[in-house]
Amino acid sequence: xxxxxxxCVLGLMLAGCKEDKAPEAPDAGPVETGPAALTEQExxxxxxxxxxxxxxxxxxxxxxxxxxxxxEDWYRLAPGAPRIAEVTVSGLPxxxxxxxxxxxxxxxxxxxxxxxxxxxxxxxxxxxENERFLRVVPTRKGxxxxxxxxxxxxxxxxxEEREPNDRAVDAVNLPLGQTVTAFLGHAGxEDWYRIELPDxxxxxxxxxxxxxxxxxxxxxxPFGESPxxxxxxxxxxxxxxxxxxxxxxAGGPGASQGQDDALGGGLAGAQGMNGAGARDGxxxxxxxxxxxxxxxxxxxxxxxxxxxxxxxSDLMAQEGMQGGVEGFGRDEAPPSPAMEGTFAGSEPPPxxxxxxxxAIARALDAGTAVPAPSEPDVPPEPPSVALKIELTGxxxxxxxxxxxxAAEAPLFTLRGKEGETLSLRNIGVRAMDRVVYVVVxxxxxxxxxxxxxxxxxxxxxxxxxxQEEAGASAELEPxxxxxxxxxxxxxxxxxxxxxxKGDVDHFVLKTSEPVLxxxxxxxxxxxxLVLSVVEPPEEESGKETVLLxxxxxxxxxxxxxxxxxxxxxxxxxxxxxxxxxxxxxxxxFENAEQPYRITVTTVPDNGxEEREPNNTADRAQDLTLxxxxxGTVYPVKDTDFFRLDLSDRPVxxxxxxxxxxxxxVDVGLYLHRVQPDGKLSLVQxxxxxxxxxxxxxxxxxxxxxxxxxxxxxxxxxxxxxxAYQLTVEESE
Numbered sequence: 008x009x010x011x012x013x014x015c016v017l018g019l020m021l022a023g024c025k026e027d028k029a030p031e032a033p034d035a036g037p038v039e040t041g042p043a044a045l046t047e048q049e050x051x052x053x054x055x056x057x058x059x060x061x062x063x064x065x066x067x068x069x070x071x072x073x074x075x076x077x078x079e080d081w082y083r084l085a086p087g088a089p090r091i092a093e094v095t096v097s098g099l100p101x102x103x104x105x106x107x108x109x110x111x112x113x114x115x116x117x118x119x120x121x122x123x124x125x126x127x128x129x130x131x132x133x134x135x136e137n138e139r140f141l142r143v144v145p146t147r148k149g150x151x152x153x154x155x156x157x158x159x160x161x162x163x164x165x166x167e168e169r170e171p172n173d174r175a176v177d178a179v180n181l182p183l184g185q186t187v188t189a190f191l192g193h194a195g196x197e198d199w200y201r202i203e204l205p206d207x208x209x210x211x212x213x214x215x216x217x218x219x220x221x222x223x224x225x226x227x228x229p230f231g232e233s234p235x236x237x238x239x240x241x242x243x244x245x246x247x248x249x250x251x252x253x254x255x256x257a258g259g260p261g262a263s264q265g266q267d268d269a270l271g272g273g274l275a276g277a278q279g280m281n282g283a284g285a286r287d288g289x290x291x292x293x294x295x296x297x298x299x300x301x302x303x304x305x306x307x308x309x310x311x312x313x314x315x316x317x318x319x320s321d322l323m324a325q326e327g328m329q330g331g332v333e334g335f336g337r338d339e340a341p342p343s344p345a346m347e348g349t350f351a352g353s354e355p356p357p358x359x360x361x362x363x364x365x366a367i368a369r370a371l372d373a374g375t376a377v378p379a380p381s382e383p384d385v386p387p388e389p390p391s392v393a394l395k396i397e398l399t400g401x402x403x404x405x406x407x408x409x410x411x412x413a414a415e416a417p418l419f420t421l422r423g424k425e426g427e428t429l430s431l432r433n434i435g436v437r438a439m440d441r442v443v444y445v446v447v448x449x450x451x452x453x454x455x456x457x458x459x460x461x462x463x464x465x466x467x468x469x470x471x472x473x474q475e476e477a478g479a480s481a482e483l484e485p486x487x488x489x490x491x492x493x494x495x496x497x498x499x500x501x502x503x504x505x506x507x508k509g510d511v512d513h514f515v516l517k518t519s520e521p522v523l524x525x526x527x528x529x530x531x532x533x534x535x536l537v538l539s540v541v542e543p544p545e546e547e548s549g550k551e552t553v554l555l556x557x558x559x560x561x562x563x564x565x566x567x568x569x570x571x572x573x574x575x576x577x578x579x580x581x582x583x584x585x586x587x588x589x590x591x592x593x594x595x596f597e598n599a600e601q602p603y604r605i606t607v608t609t610v611p612d613n614g615x616e617e618r619e620p621n622n623t624a625d626r627a628q629d630l631t632l633x634x635x636x637x638g639t640v641y642p643v644k645d646t647d648f649f650r651l652d653l654s655d656r657p658v659x660x661x662x663x664x665x666x667x668x669x670x671x672v673d674v675g676l677y678l679h680r681v682q683p684d685g686k687l688s689l690v691q692x693x694x695x696x697x698x699x700x701x702x703x704x705x706x707x708x709x710x711x712x713x714x715x716x717x718x719x720x721x722x723x724x725x726x727x728x729x730a731y732q733l734t735v736e737e738s739e
């Protein structure tokens with residue numbers, strides 16, 4: 008028994024001892040050294056008979072030519088993890104082949120038949136999350152032959168589209184400011200991207216995570232997930248945080264302290280004109296006041312007016328007037344002074360400043376009434392958001408880009424040129440839309456039977472959508488037609504881009520009372536801008552009429568229009584000038600990086616200023632005897648007509664017309680009589696062309712209608728800043 012006891016103890020000790028050996032590694036299976044070489048196994052003409060492809064594979068197969076039906080081969084893509092599959096089917100000798108993709112439930116997702124007879128078909132970036140089915144079939148019955156199916160799989164990368172994404176429900180989520188890489192890989196390819204816009208009611212969080220935030224942040228979900236993959240539903244998406252974009256409805260960045268406007272007009276002073284508190288004389292000249300919800304809110308950082316800004320322009324105007332008065336003879340009284348603070352001679356004084364009181368006092372001393380500043384009661388425009396869209400070009404492909412609302416209503420569409428890179432600025436979408444779609448597809452080229460849609464299976468494009476920094480002050484594309492014009496606000500501005508080449512921008516100023524508008528357009532590098540006043544067509548099928556056109560400046564130089572009469576709605580056009588290249592006139596200016604700024608300031612139309620356009624006899628402005636009329640000779644070759652009606656006079660009327668000269672321009676004064684047939688008959692001139700010296704006409708006028716014409720005597724100079732003054736009086 009004792010022996011058996013020791014034997015048991017010894018056995019237990021041996022059993023408790025473990026051999027100190029390294030654990031064996033699990034068998035990883037065979038090492039992949041290249042694509043699997045497979046052979047099609049018939050029958051495989053149904054999905055449940057499909058050949059499984061789990062990794063890179065090359066399949067040798069054949070389609071049987073059958074007279075009564077087309078043979079079809081099915082394959083099942085089933086990788087162990089999400090993959091991007093590049094699928095290529097070689098062509099059939101003497102036949103055309105089609106490649107189709109189905110989901111796990113046998114729903115057809117896409118069909119590819121882009122190439123012709125005997126040529127291969129290729130799907131460069133099919134996204135396979137679980138499984139996909141491939142169907143290879145000839146395009147018509149009785150065609151067959153051997154072919155090769157090649158499948159190459161790789162892990163998906165961040166910032167890559169996931170095909171198929173040719174519907175809104177399959178759209179790729181594209182956060183603002185991020186870039187996606189994608190292919191227009193076949194003729195019918197459409198790529199949809201879902202853009203969530205920030206909520207204007209919620210301020211952005213500058214300290215929040217950027218586009219590369221954590222997965223726990225719903226605003227920074229993994230790139231490329233569709234709405235069905237856990238993203239917020241349409242209309243309920245959270246705004247991406249940390250994008251640093253300007254909140255819609257907020258003004259653009261203000262000018263630095265003490266900085267003047269680019270046109271020398273003093274934007275800060277204009278910003279304080281029409282503020283809510285300005286009508287009570289309490290407006291802040293250095294801050295943009297809210298204008299009744301029209302999208303222009305208070306602008307931080309606006310340049311405050313210095314002490315020299317409150318009365319400097321009025322003082323200069325007075326000095327210029329005194330210089331003109333001294334030119335008269337001692338025995339002849341100068342014309343009565345004109346109203347101060349208008350566009351012709353100086354900038355309007357900021358409301359609520361000391362200059363206003365001084366201007367009113369001077370006007371009262373001269374017996375002239377000053378109208379109280381008023382703000383047109385114009386309904387506010389609905390708030391909008393401006394987007395910047397950059398699409399790189401693809402060799403041999405003519406792209407078509409569209410922006411759609413959440414209801415898939417078109418907001419913007421543009422067809423580019425073949426291989427052209429598009430940099431689209433200020434694409435306007437409604438701020439009420441929380442979601443918009445950007446769709447990129449190939450455009451048709453050729454006509455008739457030769458028409459086709461181009462594609463490229465080897466060269467990708469990149470797409471970036473971001474919010475414009477100009478915010479509520481941005482122009483809103485498309486505005487290339489008058490009925491799509493971007494609204495302007497008196498005392499406000501818009502920033503726009505001329506891009507792509509040939510771009511034309513329209514703006515509209517709506518007023519509830521007659522005003523005179525001064526429009527200033529800043530210069531832009533590489534651009535020769537043209538600023539025009541356009542009249543809408545009277546009939547629906549008619550063409551608009553260009554009433555006034557300013558192109559005094561060359562490349563990089565500003566343009567201006569003075570004293571544009573506006574009562575109801577005025578339309579302005581910004582475009583590039585034509586230039587001659589290789590014997591042809593073209594408009595190939597563009598600059599998608601530097602914006603222009605169009606600024607509008609207005610004053611009430613009190614009858615003492617010219618009303619542009621008045622460059623034709625039928626647009627002549629009525630004159631009143633004894634009342635001075637002020638105007639500018641701008642732009643170059645500007646002609647101003649004024650109408651004096653003496654038809655009710657029983658006898659001749661002796662008149663004396665005096666035109667005060669201005670710097671730089673040799674003004675000329677011409678008196679015409681309107682004949683019964685409407686033609687003009689020149690009866691007297693005064694164009695000595697002696698600089699800023701006054702011109703005078705004395706004439707004994709028979710009863711009738713007369714026109715006074717004011718212009719540069721040589722038609723070669725202009726002056727947007729200094730105003731001439733025309734006074735017609737009865738003489739003894």
